[in-house]
Amino acid sequence: MLQIKEIRKQYRTGDLVQQALDGVSLGFRESEFVAILGSSGSGKTTLLNIIGGLDRYDSGDLIIDGVSTKQYKDRDWDAYRNHSIGFVFQSYNLITHQSVLANVELALTLSGVSRARRKERATEMLRKVGLGDQLHKKPNQLSGGQMQRVAIARALANDPNILLADEPTGALDTATGIQVMELLKEVAADRLVIMVTHNPELAQQYATRIVRLQDGRLISDSNPFSGEEGEQP
Numbered sequence: 614m615l616q617i618k619e620i621r622k623q624y625r626t627g628d629l630v631q632q633a634l635d636g637v638s639l640g641f642r643e644s645e646f647v648a649i650l651g652s653s654g655s656g657k658t659t660l661l662n663i664i665g666g667l668d669r670y671d672s673g674d675l676i677i678d679g680v681s682t683k684q685y686k687d688r689d690w691d692a693y694r695n696h697s698i699g700f701v702f703q704s705y706n707l708i709t710h711q712s713v714l715a716n717v718e719l720a721l722t723l724s725g726v727s728r729a730r731r732k733e734r735a736t737e738m739l740r741k742v743g744l745g746d747q748l749h750k751k752p753n754q755l756s757g758g759q760m761q762r763v764a765i766a767r768a769l770a771n772d773p774n775i776l777l778a779d780e781p782t783g784a785l786d787t788a789t790g791i792q793v794m795e796l797l798k799e800v801a802a803d804r805l806v807i808m809v810t811h812n813p814e815l816a817q818q819y820a821t822r823i824v825r826l827q828d829g830r831l832i833s834d835s836n837p838f839s840g841e842e843g844e845q846p
């Protein structure tokens with residue numbers, strides 16, 4: 614179970630202080646598809662990065678399986694990111710001079726898996742996202758939707774409990790965006806998926822829960838979870 618409590622985060626640039634998050638509390642189920650909506654600058658990316666351990670909160674707490682992260686050291690955050698979290702970005706963040714297969718294999722190099730097993734696992738993940746016949750292409754030989762599917766395969770290669778996606782369909786046309794949403798919905802069947810999106814229609818259609826942010830605060834949550842209603846196994 615993942616929980617954030619009264620998270621606050623400021624960014625300072627010169628004299629300007631920006632309150633990116635202003636006391637956000639949320640509990641997440643082990644398996645659900647959460648969409649985070651809000652206008653540009655409302656704090657969506659900051660929230661996702663804090664949940665994923667890419668950025669640090671100033672105050673409040675992020676509680677992972679009942680344990681506070683207040684005392685976390687860098688290597689605790691590293692372990693959390695490497696083992697529990699998969700990240701998908703709007704711009705795919707693939708390595709352009711490496712093959713599709715190598716891009717996914719790279720996600721496994723930190724996990725102490727043998728080379729043969731890495732290749733096997735990466736191939737399996739790419740088959741799952743429908744790219745089993747594109748393994749040896751370079752990313753620039755793929756469509757945007759295919760690149761995003763590679764990124765999803767890479768994010769899932771380590772079998773993380775949590776997949777975080779920041780505007781994963783932001784650069785895609787509608788039809789391709791729908792394919793990616795279908796895939797994320799499948800992924801959310803047995804893990805937590807938290808997706809930031811600008812698109813309320815896609816959120817409405819695919820997510821099981823919609824959370825809205827405005828000016829760094831939570832303004833609505835369609836299906837809140839306190840963490841006390843008893844987690845389904």
Ligand code: ADP
Pocket residue numbers: 624625626631632633651652653654655656657658659660
């Ligand atoms: P969103 O993803 O909803 O567009 P962000 O979380 O990226 O919003 O940003 C929230 C606020 O924090 C914005 O006002 C933004 O300008 C500011 N901000 C985000 N990241 C930084 C940063 N690294 N340095 C300074 N200000 C930032």
Ligand code: MG
Pocket residue numbers: 657658659
């Ligand atoms: Mg953003």
